[in-house]
Amino acid sequence: MTSVRIAVPRKGRPLEAVLERIASRTGRTGLADEIISTLRYEKAIAKGDQQPDAPVYDRLSSYSDATDPTAPEYTLMRDDRQSMPRRIVFDSVRIPSETVDLELIGREEPFRALRKHEFALGFDSADLVLEEVVRLDPEPLTDLAALNERIDPLDTDVRVHTGLGDTVYHTLLATPAVADELDADLTREFVAEYAGELCISPRYERLVTAVLGTAAIEGIDFRYPDRDRTEEDLVAEVGLGVYITVSGSTARDHGLLVGDRLFPSETVLLENAAEMTAHAERAVDLVDGADIETALAIQ
Structure with missing residues (x-):
């Protein structure tokens, strides 16, 4: 055959x-x-x-x-x-x-x-x-x-x-301090109002730009974790990030709030x-x- x-x-x-x-x-x-x-x-x-x-x-x-x-x-x-x-x-x-x-x-x-x-x-x-x-x-x-x-x-x-x-999801994560600063839900609209550093996985800059939209990332500086550091750990330092999550338990262990599921990874x-x-x-x-x-x- x-x-x-x-x-x-x-x-x-x-x-x-x-x-x-x-x-x-x-x-x-x-x-x-x-x-x-x-x-x-x-x-x-x-x-x-x-x-x-x-x-x-x-x-x-x-x-x-x-x-x-x-x-x-x-x-x-x-x-x-x-x-x-x-x-x-x-x-x-x-x-x-x-x-x-x-x-x-x-x-x-x-x-x-x-x-x-x-x-x-x-x-x-x-x-x-x-x-x-x-x-x-x-x-x-x-x-x-x-x-x-x-x-x-x-x-x-x-x-x-x-x-x-x-399916797993690229999810918006933030520290309570950053979330309280804008007093808004963790959504794409939150990112559009935010200016500062955003933690993402290496090589995902284009993906994150696509799922947030180019208008929303104006004023955003991308940060990437080093090889020996997890994304959640860097998000806890930076204050805001986008990372693939399943249950969100690891993010919460780092004191992070779990926001909107921005895009499915499949x-x-x-x-x-x-x-x-x-x-x-x-x-x-x-x-x-x-x-x-x-x-x-x-x-």
Whole structure:
């Protein structure tokens, strides 16, 4: 059967969301669990939270099965942590189905691989789309459904098709002192009235500008945490910040108030319209579905 190559992240929450989604449609839950548990174990080793049971090349060899064409393959990369450890990450796997075989190919930046026309399909965080191609307007971008409208067709053929429902949110955080200073709710309007420093994650300047709007960030100076410092810790010092939160408990532990959810962060299925084929459409039909509870509502 013809296979369709799909670019996917090499590690992390987006890859897990992709594997779980495909497993739910193909029944390959054991394969997904195997890949996810292997990568979580290797992440713990890279972070120093787990002692390895064998040298890295021995582990890499043990994860492979050359006799099984559908067995996952892994590769080595340098982790960006201070000691730059070698980290085992996902490389590829072939997943058969009744309609089309899916060949998942690990990439550091799947969205960029689609932009370069290396793939017709890919999965990546919606954040990367905001960071790369969305138009920056005075008015804020408030939901994923409007994302495609802000992509210049002359810039890229890639569009967002659907989300996978692994939604977390870029959330406004502030200290009580800063909130009391303006005596207002922690919303986009609060930021528009604020002037001073705003803590954000590194490389998210364009994303935050898009979701707040260029008008709101006039008078704002972005601050970024150092490698050995958390975002919540810097927000507590600066007074105001935008950071991805799930429950908000960590922010509250730092004495921060949790404000509006500004924008959803979610793994999305991406299409390069110029590269789509009938086989790629079958792959889309396989992973798409009304059963996904997603913050995305592309029409």
